[in-house]
Amino acid sequence: MLKDTPIACHECDLILKLPLMTRDTKAACPRCGFVFTRYFVQAKSKLLAFSLSALIFFALSFYFPFLNFSAQGSVKSVTLLQSLMSLGSDTYLILVVFMLITTVIVPLLMLIGMIYVLISTYTQINLPQVKPILRGIFHLKPWNMTEIFLLGILVSMVKIQSLAQVQFGFSFYAFTLYVVSMALTRLYLDRYQCWNWIKDKQKVSLVAHG
Amino acid sequence: MVDFYPHTATSQQKKVCSMCFRVNSLETNYCYHCDSKVLVAHKRALQKTLAWLTTSIILYIPANFYPIMNTLYLGDRTESTIFGGVLTLWSHGSYPIAIIIFVASVMVPVVKIMALATLCYFAMDSKRVDYGNHHKILRMTELVGRWSMVDIYVVTVLVALIQMGNIMTINPGEASIAFAAMVVTTMIAAMSFDPKLIWQKIDSQSNGDPSVK
Numbered sequence: 001m002l003k004d005t006p007i008a009c010h011e012c013d014l015i016l017k018l019p020l021m022t023r024d025t026k027a028a029c030p031r032c033g034f035v036f037t038r039y040f041v042q043a044k045s046k047l048l049a050f051s052l053s054a055l056i057f058f059a060l061s062f063y064f065p066f067l068n069f070s071a072q073g074s075v076k077s078v079t080l081l082q083s084l085m086s087l088g089s090d091t092y093l094i095l096v097v098f099m100l101i102t103t104v105i106v107p108l109l110m111l112i113g114m115i116y117v118l119i120s121t122y123t124q125i126n127l128p129q130v131k132p133i134l135r136g137i138f139h140l141k142p143w144n145m146t147e148i149f150l151l152g153i154l155v156s157m158v159k160i161q162s163l164a165q166v167q168f169g170f171s172f173y174a175f176t177l178y179v180v181s182m183a184l185t186r187l188y189l190d191r192y193q194c195w196n197w198i199k200d201k202q203k204v205s206l207v208a209h210g
Numbered sequence: 211m212v213d214f215y216p217h218t219a220t221s222q223q224k225k226v227c228s229m230c231f232r233v234n235s236l237e238t239n240y241c242y243h244c245d246s247k248v249l250v251a252h253k254r255a256l257q258k259t260l261a262w263l264t265t266s267i268i269l270y271i272p273a274n275f276y277p278i279m280n281t282l283y284l285g286d287r288t289e290s291t292i293f294g295g296v297l298t299l300w301s302h303g304s305y306p307i308a309i310i311i312f313v314a315s316v317m318v319p320v321v322k323i324m325a326l327a328t329l330c331y332f333a334m335d336s337k338r339v340d341y342g343n344h345h346k347i348l349r350m351t352e353l354v355g356r357w358s359m360v361d362i363y364v365v366t367v368l369v370a371l372i373q374m375g376n377i378m379t380i381n382p383g384e385a386s387i388a389f390a391a392m393v394v395t396t397m398i399a400a401m402s403f404d405p406k407l408i409w410q411k412i413d414s415q416s417n418g419d420p421s422v423k
């Protein structure tokens with residue numbers, strides 16, 4: 001059924017039909033090479049597993065010390081929220097807002113939205129607003145910069161080594177696992193596949209009318 | 211194997227949804243499957259890309275010439291630009307970090323801006339289309355462009371940590387906002403660019419018959 005839906009290349013406009021995919025494969029445009037889909041078997045359960053674990057690790061990373069400092073004989077531990085709050089009073093508030101949006105708000109919205117869409121497709125219950133939420137997820141995707149943030153943390157750790165002794169706290173590892181789960185969620189988040197889970201309004205009504 | 215029809219959506223009076231790739235008729239405004247707004251590739255989109263691109267080029271200047279970070283240590287105030295920071299890291303022997311920052315914040319933005327400018331030029335001037343590679347340029351820029359943001363995170367994290375550690379005072383410099391804005395505007399420019407504009411030129415030269423190599 002899905003096989004017969006003609007699609008067109010987003011980049012070069014060529015009309016084509018994708019074969020029914022049954023194993024982990026990638027389908028690319030024969031003309032321009034644009035990748036339509038990276039098909040994964042059981043993508044639904046993988047997506048659900050990784051987005052749930054991302055949420056759990058995310059919650060954990062706020063609870064414990066993020067970093068432990070020792071400078072000039074004194075030891076101090078900092079939680080993730082404390083370090084974010086300390087920036088709030090700064091004059092460069094816009095940078096903090098940007099960081100919060102790209103590393104906390106956008107990923108969180110994506111994860112919650114993804115779980116909502118998955119619940120709807122799993123249970124076959126017609127939850128309201130699934131399509132706008134799925135559209136929103138794909139619009140947010142490029143602004144989710146958690147993996148870049150992790151690289152930023154590592155680089156600043158190296159920079160700070162000369163000034164103070166820094167040890168990673170439990171929250172740091174939870175945050176790292178959150179970034180890994182988030183990256184995996186993004187990997188399995190495939191436009192073509194996700195939209196095929198959504199019931200086709202026209203098709204359903206056509207079938208109903210015989 | 212992907213089956214294809216030897217024609218484009220445009221030549222069949224259709225348009226493609228950029229959200230779910232389904233083929234819609236020209237009259238529809240919203241995709242029948244995902245309810246997204248479906249737009250036809252139009253020259254006007256190019257002006258949007260050019261506007262964002264020009265903004266990012268202008269922002270590139272303050273982003274590189276103003277200090278990105280101010281350090282106050284024992285009464286000494288030092289300001290460092292992005293490139294200055296890379297040189298400092300290099301002289302301290304942190305070669306991998308110096309290379310990461312140099313590639314992400316100095317090289318990638320320049321390459322991305324140049325790539326987008328080339329694509330806009332191809333979309334405007336049909337005679338100079340590089341048939342083989344133009345689509346690879348766009349895909350590459352979309353993949354690496356985001357990583358430029360790493361330096362902004364480094365500055366923000368450093369400021370937060372140093373404040374907590376009470377070791378010294380670090381403040382973000384004027385360049386940090388310009389740099390962040392530059393990365394965001396180049397990302398929007400890349401997203402707003404419609405590669406169909408280039409392909410339409412190629413199609414119109416071959417009378418609407420797409421040649422698949």
Ligand SMILES: [Zn+2]
Pocket residue numbers: 009010011012013014029030031032033034
């Ligand atoms: Zn194509």
Ligand SMILES: [Zn+2]
Pocket residue numbers: 227228229230231232241242243244245246
């Ligand atoms: Zn659509």
